[in-house]
Amino acid sequence: MTTLAIVDGQVLRPDGTVEYADVLVDQDDGTILDIGDDYRSAATAVLEADGCLVAPGFVNGHTHVSMSLLRGYADDKPLQAWLQEDIWPVEAALTPEDIRVGAELGILEFIKAGVTAFADMYFEMPEIAAVVEEAGVRARLGHGIVTVGKDDDAAYADAEEGLEVALDLDGAAEGRISTAFMPHSLTTVSEDVLAAFVPKAREADIPIHYHANENREEVDPIVDEHGMRPLEYAAGRGLLEDGDFLAHGVHLDEREIELLAETDASVIHCPASNMKLASGMAPVQDLLDAGVTVGLGTDGAASNNDLSMLDEARDAAMLGKLAADDASAVSAESVVHALTAGSADALGLESGRLEVGAPADFAVVDLDAPHLTPVHDPVSHLTYAATASDVRHTICDGQVLMCDREVLTLDESAICDRASEQAAALLERAGAE
Ligand SMILES: CSC[C@H]1O[C@@H](n2cnc3c(O)ncnc32)[C@H](O)[C@@H]1O
Numbered sequence: 323m324t325t326l327a328i329v330d331g332q333v334l335r336p337d338g339t340v341e342y343a344d345v346l347v348d349q350d351d352g353t354i355l356d357i358g359d360d361y362r363s364a365a366t367a368v369l370e371a372d373g374c375l376v377a378p379g380f381v382n383g384h385t386h387v388s389m390s391l392l393r394g395y396a397d398d399k400p401l402q403a404w405l406q407e408d409i410w411p412v413e414a415a416l417t418p419e420d421i422r423v424g425a426e427l428g429i430l431e432f433i434k435a436g437v438t439a440f441a442d443m444y445f446e447m448p449e450i451a452a453v454v455e456e457a458g459v460r461a462r463l464g465h466g467i468v469t470v471g472k473d474d475d476a477a478y479a480d481a482e483e484g485l486e487v488a489l490d491l492d493g494a495a496e497g498r499i500s501t502a503f504m505p506h507s508l509t510t511v512s513e514d515v516l517a518a519f520v521p522k523a524r525e526a527d528i529p530i531h532y533h534a535n536e537n538r539e540e541v542d543p544i545v546d547e548h549g550m551r552p553l554e555y556a557a558g559r560g561l562l563e564d565g566d567f568l569a570h571g572v573h574l575d576e577r578e579i580e581l582l583a584e585t586d587a588s589v590i591h592c593p594a595s596n597m598k599l600a601s602g603m604a605p606v607q608d609l610l611d612a613g614v615t616v617g618l619g620t621d622g623a624a625s626n627n628d629l630s631m632l633d634e635a636r637d638a639a640m641l642g643k644l645a646a647d648d649a650s651a652v653s654a655e656s657v658v659h660a661l662t663a664g665s666a667d668a669l670g671l672e673s674g675r676l677e678v679g680a681p682a683d684f685a686v687v688d689l690d691a692p693h694l695t696p697v698h699d700p701v702s703h704l705t706y707a708a709t710a711s712d713v714r715h716t717i718c719d720g721q722v723l724m725c726d727r728e729v730l731t732l733d734e735s736a737i738c739d740r741a742s743e744q745a746a747a748l749l750e751r752a753g754a755e
């Protein structure tokens with residue numbers, strides 16, 4: 323057996339407590355063998371974690387990783403104008419190569435920031451899957467289906483692609499890739515297409531992921547057209563079941579929160595995107611009080627504008643307090659849970675918890691820095707003070723993806739050079755200024 327010991331760090335346990343311990347990893351099956359005293363001499367390889375917090379790898383519950391090529395391209399607009407005037411025209415010119423290079427850039431940023439797993443909705447999913455495989459991370463992937471503006475043939479073909487991609491890619495990358503059926507949103511995919519394809523996804527036991535209740539302009543048309551709230555509409559179309567997860571959930575009424583709790587569907591909270599697009603403030607504490615599983619996501623880098631889950635953690639705590647008008651709301655502990663086990667549970671992944679038998683996915687955060695001194699409470703630091711560059715090592719499935727801030731599975735400088743060129747060529751091809 324090949325083993326890895328992560329030694330001399332403080333380990334963050336699932337109950338939020340922290341203890342000095344070594345972690346012993348079985349690199350052959352990618353699980354945690356033990357958490358205990360002094361495994362330095364017993365292991366095949368050693369990773370130093372003195373002065374560090376050994377946390378579960380962060381899980382980005384909702385993103386569009388290849389949108390990293392559009393970072394900073396279009397800012398300071400609300401969702402619908404941003405999508406229709408800026409993003410969708412450029413996305414129409416995307417090539418598979420653009421999507422691959424964007425995924426390389428985004429996943430590089432993930433690894434540098436301690437993210438070991440993510441959920442992605444986009445186009446050309448086999449390109450993204452290939453980068454997941456090469457980079458060594460985990461992902462739940464789905465082709466993003468949009469039917470608005472398409473004739474019936476094109477709409478059904480898009481949904482068919484969504485189903486095929488989910489069936490084909492499930493289990494890829496030695497099991498690190500799982501999939502979902504991903505209609506873009508309740509307003510951009512027709513009722514007919516949902517009626518035809520949701521039962522097929524259920525038959526194949528594939529979970530469903532979509533944007534929902536993101537801003538008022540997205541909620542009002544459903545209320546006007548169907549006379550019900552969006553999540554009542556979703557539940558009526560079979561889109562709200564255990565294992566399903568929706569992005570945003572900003573504008574939810576009491577009945578919708580109850581529906582989420584009753585069905586065990588989860589919400590991925592994306593606070594930075596919600597603030598930047600002025601979409602609103604999600605009722606995160608109300609969701610937690612109702613027992614809804616809440617994870618965190620960055621959304622794409624074009625509405626964020628980075629992919630740091632530690633930034634997301636801080637934003638979630640800050641915005642959660644404002645939304646609840648209560649400084650005790652959305653505590654550091656609940657945010658760290660959402661960042662790790664909450665997102666993992668929402669995505670149906672077993673990671674997110676440091677315990678024996680769990681997947682060996684870690685973010686090792688260096689606490690030896692002025693902005694993290696003194697360390698009264700590592701959970702507080704993870705939520706409020708640590709940043710992506712404090713991540714020292716990233717491990718996924720027992721494999722070291724980044725050691726001492728050097729990414730081992732991807733070529734950082736080559737990817738950054740290629741991404742800059744690819745983004746410039748994309749904008750030129752799209753006729754964008
Ligand atoms: C059909 S693939 C995914 C699709 O979603 C777009 N997108 C990016 N961010 C958001 C957001 O916050 N709400 C809704 N849609 C978003 C992305 O540009 C792709 O077109």
Ligand SMILES: [Zn+2]
Pocket residue numbers: 384385386533569621622
């Ligand atoms: Zn999104």
